[in-house]
Each structure stands twice: as structure tokens, then as C-alpha cells.
Amino acid sequence: MKGHVRLDGVSKVYRRLARRGRLQSLKGALLHGDLVRGLKASEGFVAVDHVDLDVAPGEAVALIGPNGSGKSTLLKLISGILKPTRGTVDVDGRVTALIELGAGFHPEITGRENVLINGMLLGLTRPEVEAKLDEIVRFADIGEFIDQPVKTYSSGMFVRLGFAVSVAADPDILLIDEVLAVGDAAFTRRSLDQIARMRREGVTLIIVSHDLDLVAHLADRAVYLRHGRVIAKGLADTTAARYRSDVAGDEAADRSAAASSVRVVEEGTRWGTGDVEILDVGFSSCGVPMRVVPSGTDCTVHIAYKVNHPVSDFGFGLAWHKPDGTVVGGHNTFLDGLVPGRLGERGEVRCHYPALDLAPGDYVLDVAIHAREGLAYDYWCQAARLRVTSAVEWPGVWAPEHRWESDGSVFFEADTGSSRG
Amino acid sequence: MDIFRVLWRHRALVVVLVRKELAARYRASLLGYFWSLLNPLMLLAVYAVVFTTVFRPRMAGAQPYALFLFAGLLPWLFFSGALLDAAITLVDNGPLLAKVVCPAEIFPAVTVLSHLVHHVLALPVLLVALAGCAMAGWHPFPWTIVLLPLALIPWILTAGGLALGISALAVHFRDIRDLVANLLNLLFFGTPIIYTLNGIHVGWLWHMLRLNPMTSLIRVYRSLAFTGHIAGPLEWAIAMATGVIVWLAGAWLFGRLRDTLVEAV
Structure with a gap:
């Protein structure tokens, strides 16, 4: 089904960039098409360690964790930019990865030409990009500048155009790596609106963010990574709370070595x-x-x-x-x-x-x-x-006491008085 | 074959990227595409002056020498330019490779094709010069030049295969660019470009030059574009075989290294 993402035992090992052993590893690459096979443990760096993940179409999942926990690498593995060292990545449908907005823009050529190239890189055909150009220019709000070389753009115009092209590609799966933090407040709000619209249309969303409030707002589920391993996964705000607690625990541990470390009583809950x-x-x-x-x-x-x-x-x-x-x-x-006093x-x-x-x-x-x-x-x-x-099956979650009134122009046949039945 | 398929699927993108490459090169220049014409024209003018007034080489089958040299230099400039740029193309396009999902093989292909476009844009200069010489009665016009696209096939395949291999290796070893530049210099003199193979009378040297597959490529090209006859079937066979073998080797190397490229750029 379009929009389905499945990771099965995915690991990514980076070769440490040491001069020694380079020829050796190149030989490995030529013989086996693999740079890390036969690498000693000390020569490799495990960025993602045996991660399983199943994201249903239309679901929104956040990857959270400290810097260097493998979130971005995981996102690149899903996008297909990187290939896993072990395990399989199954992605169904068109993927757009927002990893760096406007990453592919060439400064010397115009916005219009850059949009064309970027759109085609994202898998659109030339007529498709041309048909969407007006929409892109409107979203990016750059007007006449579309025919100017990109090097004359302000950084705001640059990221707006980058975002506009990426989302115009009609992805089934949208991958976002912390890029919403780059623009001003108006840009962030507009891009969040756009993402919300895409979610309603059933686009699968996978985001990497340090903004846990944003994570709880955007995502249904979250995966908490540390040292490339999945520490916890579950509901977005619960998982975010777990991560917050760990961060606070780390800071406390930094302040005093005597502080006891966080332990897990029951996995995930x-x-x-x-x-x-x-x-x-x-x-x-x-x-x-x-x-x-x-x-x-x-x-x-x-x-x-x-x-x-x-x-x-x-x-x-x-x-x-x-x-x-x-x-x-x-x-x-x-x-x-309430200020803590004595417990x-x-x-x-x-x-x-x-x-x-x-x-x-x-x-x-x-x-x-x-x-x-x-x-x-x-x-x-x-x-x-x-x-x-309750006697009445009120929908939703809120059932406050309430009463209907009128200025005398509306009459109801029977007034039962209390709304709560 | 895989690489051919990928390139064919992305042909529209390749075309757009070649146009970008050309547009970016001449952006903010007054003469724009005319530089593709002017550069070889200047070259030809300098050779014409130097080799008619300063040196007067007397090599059989290479008269007028300036024209002979120009006809040999054009494909070589295409070849060496493409390979030198191939050594940096993946590094230059690193942001695209690492941040946007795109097949890496399109970049060496774009490099070769944009140099091919420069080459084609320079051909009118050669045609005009040939026509001028024919009218002056110095050298009969080589009508075989209409077959030139055939002679370009082994050039494109050879340059393409080498560009694939060089671009992938250069990501891992930045020394490749310097190595390629030096090897190209060596190969330039080791290929009968500024002289003819028949003008060599030292036995071992002749054999060495004969073993250089680029000799066939240049002879196939120049016989059509300058001499005015079609090179023998053996010469064509060697040229085509060189193109196919080099392409396959380059494609194989690139395929082996493809998955390692993104991490290294």
C-alpha cells in the first residue's frame, strides 16, 4: 500500500575515516561491493543498530533522541539516500526528504530553473513541475524573484522556495529533518499548516525534531533512539516524556556523580x-x-x-x-x-x-x-x-454543565431544564 | 546496462542538468554561448600563426598543419575536459547526493554530455576552416566529415566509462584529480595528436603508440574530419571495442562503489 514504511533489523555501520586501511576497504568494495564487510569493531561506527520500524500509511511518527543517536541516519536510510549495512528498508510510494531546504539549488541560475531541476530530482516530470510553478511561487512568496539567480535571494526566500518545491512533489511519504526551525515564525506556521494539510490527505509523515512539543503536536507515535538503538516507542507524548526524563536524569548525573541513574521498571510504560x-x-x-x-x-x-x-x-x-x-x-x-517543601x-x-x-x-x-x-x-x-x-452519550471528551438560552424568539416544545439528563 | 537504464529513465533530468551546466558556466558573461565558439577559434588562430610563421612542421599527411592539429585537438579537448570535470563532479554535487534522493550516475553523464555539447558547438569553426582551406586550394574538403557522429560513438563511450570510474574513485581519493591531469598530459603526447603515427620511424616507439587504444580513436576521427577518407575496419573495430570495454569497466567500478559514495562526499 502506498505510504507504507517497513524497516527490518536495519543497521548502518560507518567506516571510520582513517587514512590507514583505506586501500584495504576499497579493495573490499571492489571485490564484494561492500565497504564495511570484514571491518574490525574498532574501525566501524555503528550509527543505527538493528532498528525495526513499521509505519502505516497516513501515520505520523517522530524520531527523537539526543544528538548522535542515529535519528538523521535513520531518516536517510528510509529516504534511500543511504543504504543499510544490514537489514532491509521497504518503502512504498514516492518519498520526499526535507533534510536541508534548497540543498540542491545552484546559486548562479534562476529560481525558476532551480525549481525545475529540484522538482525533477524529486521525481516529477517537466510538465508537472511547470504546472505547479505558480503554486510554488505563491507558497514561497517570492514573486518576481523567481527569475533572478538564487544567489540574490535572502535566506528566508531560499528556504521558502526549497520547502515549496519539496512539498509540491506530491509525496506519499514526507520525511522531515529539523528543517522547520530555519525560517521565521510566519514560515514555520505556514509550513506546519501545509504539513497538516498533507496529513489530512493521508501522507505518511516521519519527522526528526528536538522540539518535543512539536513532536507531540505533529506525531501520533514516537521512537526514542539512543546510540542508534530504540530505547522506547509508543504514543508521542508518553515517549517524549520518557526522553525528557532521561535528559533531566543525564543533567542531574552530570551535576552530581552520586545521583542514581534512571532505571526502567517496565519496558515502555x-x-x-x-x-x-x-x-x-x-x-x-x-x-x-x-x-x-x-x-x-x-x-x-x-x-x-x-x-x-x-x-x-x-x-x-x-x-x-x-x-x-x-x-x-x-x-x-x-x-x-506549588513549591516543593518537605516530602x-x-x-x-x-x-x-x-x-x-x-x-x-x-x-x-x-x-x-x-x-x-x-x-x-x-x-x-x-x-x-x-x-x-452519563445518561446521555455525549461525544468527545468534554461534557460540561451547560444550558441553551434565547432572547425569546426561539421556543422548544419541552424544556427538560438540566442538560445533564 | 543498469546504468544505461537509470540514465534513460532520467533522460529529461539529464537534459535539464546539462542545460544548467552550460547556463551556469556562461551566466553573467556578455558573450554567453559564443565562448564555446570563440575558445576554439582563438586556439585555431594561434596555431595558424605559430605553425605557419614560427615552426613549419613538414609531416606527410599533416598539411596544412594548423588544420591537422585543430582536427585532432577538438576530440581530445572534449575527452580531457570531461575527465577532469568528472573527477570533481560528485564532490561538487555532494549536497544533492547527500540531501536529495538522486541517482549518482547522472552526474558523470552530465559532465560528459556537456563537454560533448561544447565539442559540437566548436565544430562550425572546424567546418569553416576546412571550407576556407578548400577554397584556397590548400586542402581538399573532407566530405567524409558527415560521418563524424559515428566516430564520436567510441569517444563518448570511452569518455563515459572513464568518467564513471574516475568520478566514483575521486570521491574516496581526492588525489585522483591530480593523477588524472598528469596521466592526460602523458597520454596527450602518447597519442598521435600533434603528429601522425606514420611520421614515427623509431620501431619500438611506433609499436607502443600502436598499442595505445586512443591512437585508433584519434585516427578514426581525424581521417573523417581532416584527411577525407574512412579509416580501415580494423581501426574502427579497435576504436569501438575500446569504447565498449572502457564503458563496461567504468560502469562496473561505479556500480561497486555506488553505495559508498554518499557517505564519502
């Missing part, structure tokens, strides 16, 4: 340093423990914890999801302006909702105890599940 541990998460309504709560009634989330190593920087956080991953909402004690050795924290205005259905709760910068002591995804009931 629970991690943290373990300094503070979540014992149990439960719900109550009007003081009575419950697993099912009627919409709009009083509800309290109970978080029982235990301190293993005393910490002074602590906060509690909650994130509500639908079981399909849709984010409903979230809050933590830092955002609510008793063992106890319970409660978050109270006077009226839980959720639409009927099942909800999943992620619970975390973490430091201000994001270092997780215990981050527990899907720690608890709550069913909300």
Missing part, C-alpha cells in the same frame, strides 16, 4: 530513578472509593507514594488520555504553582475535581513523581483506568 515510588493510584467520589464515576460529579485521584531516597525537588503530575492515546488534559504541581517518607497525595466534566467513556491516567526539570523518580503510564458514565 514505567520508568524513573526510583528515589520516590508510586505505590498505588485510585479514585474516589464523595469520599467513597470508586472505579466508575458519573460525569459531572465530585472526583478525587489518590496517589500513594513511598520515599526510597530523600529528595528535595519533587512534584506530582497527572495526564489524562483516552485509551486510543488522545490527550485529554494534564496538570502537575509545578504548573499549579514525608510515605503518604498520599490527592488531586480533587469538584466536578469531573468528562464525556462518558474510559479514561487512562498517567501518574508521575518528578523533579522540576523533568527527571522522573517514577513515571507510570496507564497507572489507573477510570470509567465515566
Whole structure:
């Protein structure tokens, strides 16, 4: 099916660029068509290590991780620019890779000619590019400059034209490597709009970004890479939270060697340093423990914890999801302006909702105890599940108390009074 | 054969890139494409002056010498220019290779083809000079020149094969460009371009020149473009075989190195 991306045990080994052994490796290349075969471990650098990935058509997946974790290499492997050392890459459909905007532009020739060459490199025919030229010029917003040599362009015009050509190629799969950060705010917004439009049309999206908010906004799923290996994959915001926690953990470890490192309790769903541990998460309504709560009634989330190593920087956080991953909402004690004081050795924290205005259905709760910068002591995804009931099957996730009114010109046959049935 | 298929599939792109190559070269120059005509014209003028007033070589079958030299130099300039540019084409187009998905073989092909275009643009100068000499009665007009496209086939194949191999190797070893430049200098004097093979009377030297496959290529070309007869079938066979073998070798080398190119540019 068009737009399907499948990676099976993909590894990429780079030859370290040492002068010694170059002739040797060239001989290898000529004999086996392979530069890294027979390379000693010390001579190769493993950029991507045995990665499996399956991206369904129309899905949006983010690759996140620190610099040098292999994200960009993975993207280049998917695009076909690089060939994997081991494993297979199956890509179905036309791929456009936004790795560097305007990378192929020749400075001496006009924007129009560059658009033609770039469009054809991306797989369009000459008449196709010519038919799309107006659209490209309009999106890039460069007007008369299209007939000027590209060297006279401002850097903004350059990247806008580069983006416009790339997305005009009607890809089935769009690969984006951190390129949206290059332009001004207006450009970023316009390109995000364009990407959103392409997503609605069913284009598969794979992005590499350090902007975790953007990742959570654009992607359904995220893959967290480190040293070329997949550390975690799952829902975009959960995986991003995991990465944030690790980054904060690394920084803490840099500051004090004594700090305990992040450990993973349960692959993909629970991690943290373990300094503070979540014992149990439960719900109550009007003081009575419950697993099912009627919409709009009083509800309290109970978080029982235990301190293993005393910490002074602590906060509690909650994130509500639908079981399909849709984010409903979230809050933590830092955002609510609560300054950490003392954390008793063992106890319970409660978050109270006077009226839980959720639409009927099942909800999943992620619970975390973490430091201000994001270092997780215990981050527990899907720690608890709550069913909300209602007499009316309100759609969506929000079912607030409400009332219909009119200036007297509209009458309804029967006024049932309360909207909540 | 794979490379032929890739090039054929991307023929429209190759054409556009050749046009870009030519346009970029003459961009911001007043005379533009006229330089393709002017450069060989200047060359011919200098030779004409030097070899009619300063030196007067008396080689049989090479009179008028300036015209003889010019007819031999034209294909050689195509050949050497293409190979020198091939050594840098992949590095120059590195951003395209590394940031945009595109088949690497189109770049050496574009290099060879744009030099071929320069060559074709220089041919009118040769034609006019030949016509002038014929009218002055110095040298009969070689009507065989209409067959010149045939003689260009082994040249294109040889230059193409070498360009493929050189471009791929040059990505890994930047010394290749200097090596190629020196080898071309050597080959220039080792091929009967500024002299005729029959003018060599030293036995071992004659045999060495005869073993140089470029000798056949130049003789096939020059017999059509200057002498006015068609070279013998053996000469043609050697020229064509050289073209095919060099192309296959270059394509094989390029195919072997293709997957390593992006990492190295």
C-alpha cells in the first residue's frame, strides 16, 4: 500500500575515516561491493543498530533522541539516500526528504530553473513541475524573484522556495529533518499548516525534531533512539516524556556523580530513578472509593507514594488520555504553582475535581513523581483506568454543565431544564 | 546496462542538468554561448600563426598543419575536459547526493554530455576552416566529415566509462584529480595528436603508440574530419571495442562503489 514504511533489523555501520586501511576497504568494495564487510569493531561506527520500524500509511511518527543517536541516519536510510549495512528498508510510494531546504539549488541560475531541476530530482516530470510553478511561487512568496539567480535571494526566500518545491512533489511519504526551525515564525506556521494539510490527505509523515512539543503536536507515535538503538516507542507524548526524563536524569548525573541513574521498571510504560515510588493510584467520589464515576460529579485521584531516597525537588503530575492515546488534559504541581517543601517518607497525595466534566467513556491516567526539570523518580503510564458514565452519550471528551438560552424568539416544545439528563 | 537504464529513465533530468551546466558556466558573461565558439577559434588562430610563421612542421599527411592539429585537438579537448570535470563532479554535487534522493550516475553523464555539447558547438569553426582551406586550394574538403557522429560513438563511450570510474574513485581519493591531469598530459603526447603515427620511424616507439587504444580513436576521427577518407575496419573495430570495454569497466567500478559514495562526499 502506498505510504507504507517497513524497516527490518536495519543497521548502518560507518567506516571510520582513517587514512590507514583505506586501500584495504576499497579493495573490499571492489571485490564484494561492500565497504564495511570484514571491518574490525574498532574501525566501524555503528550509527543505527538493528532498528525495526513499521509505519502505516497516513501515520505520523517522530524520531527523537539526543544528538548522535542515529535519528538523521535513520531518516536517510528510509529516504534511500543511504543504504543499510544490514537489514532491509521497504518503502512504498514516492518519498520526499526535507533534510536541508534548497540543498540542491545552484546559486548562479534562476529560481525558476532551480525549481525545475529540484522538482525533477524529486521525481516529477517537466510538465508537472511547470504546472505547479505558480503554486510554488505563491507558497514561497517570492514573486518576481523567481527569475533572478538564487544567489540574490535572502535566506528566508531560499528556504521558502526549497520547502515549496519539496512539498509540491506530491509525496506519499514526507520525511522531515529539523528543517522547520530555519525560517521565521510566519514560515514555520505556514509550513506546519501545509504539513497538516498533507496529513489530512493521508501522507505518511516521519519527522526528526528536538522540539518535543512539536513532536507531540505533529506525531501520533514516537521512537526514542539512543546510540542508534530504540530505547522506547509508543504514543508521542508518553515517549517524549520518557526522553525528557532521561535528559533531566543525564543533567542531574552530570551535576552530581552520586545521583542514581534512571532505571526502567517496565519496558515502555514505567520508568524513573526510583528515589520516590508510586505505590498505588485510585479514585474516589464523595469520599467513597470508586472505579466508575458519573460525569459531572465530585472526583478525587489518590496517589500513594513511598520515599526510597530523600529528595528535595519533587512534584506530582497527572495526564489524562483516552485509551486510543488522545490527550485529554494534564496538570502537575509545578504548573499549579506549588513549591516543593518537605516530602514525608510515605503518604498520599490527592488531586480533587469538584466536578469531573468528562464525556462518558474510559479514561487512562498517567501518574508521575518528578523533579522540576523533568527527571522522573517514577513515571507510570496507564497507572489507573477510570470509567465515566452519563445518561446521555455525549461525544468527545468534554461534557460540561451547560444550558441553551434565547432572547425569546426561539421556543422548544419541552424544556427538560438540566442538560445533564 | 543498469546504468544505461537509470540514465534513460532520467533522460529529461539529464537534459535539464546539462542545460544548467552550460547556463551556469556562461551566466553573467556578455558573450554567453559564443565562448564555446570563440575558445576554439582563438586556439585555431594561434596555431595558424605559430605553425605557419614560427615552426613549419613538414609531416606527410599533416598539411596544412594548423588544420591537422585543430582536427585532432577538438576530440581530445572534449575527452580531457570531461575527465577532469568528472573527477570533481560528485564532490561538487555532494549536497544533492547527500540531501536529495538522486541517482549518482547522472552526474558523470552530465559532465560528459556537456563537454560533448561544447565539442559540437566548436565544430562550425572546424567546418569553416576546412571550407576556407578548400577554397584556397590548400586542402581538399573532407566530405567524409558527415560521418563524424559515428566516430564520436567510441569517444563518448570511452569518455563515459572513464568518467564513471574516475568520478566514483575521486570521491574516496581526492588525489585522483591530480593523477588524472598528469596521466592526460602523458597520454596527450602518447597519442598521435600533434603528429601522425606514420611520421614515427623509431620501431619500438611506433609499436607502443600502436598499442595505445586512443591512437585508433584519434585516427578514426581525424581521417573523417581532416584527411577525407574512412579509416580501415580494423581501426574502427579497435576504436569501438575500446569504447565498449572502457564503458563496461567504468560502469562496473561505479556500480561497486555506488553505495559508498554518499557517505564519502
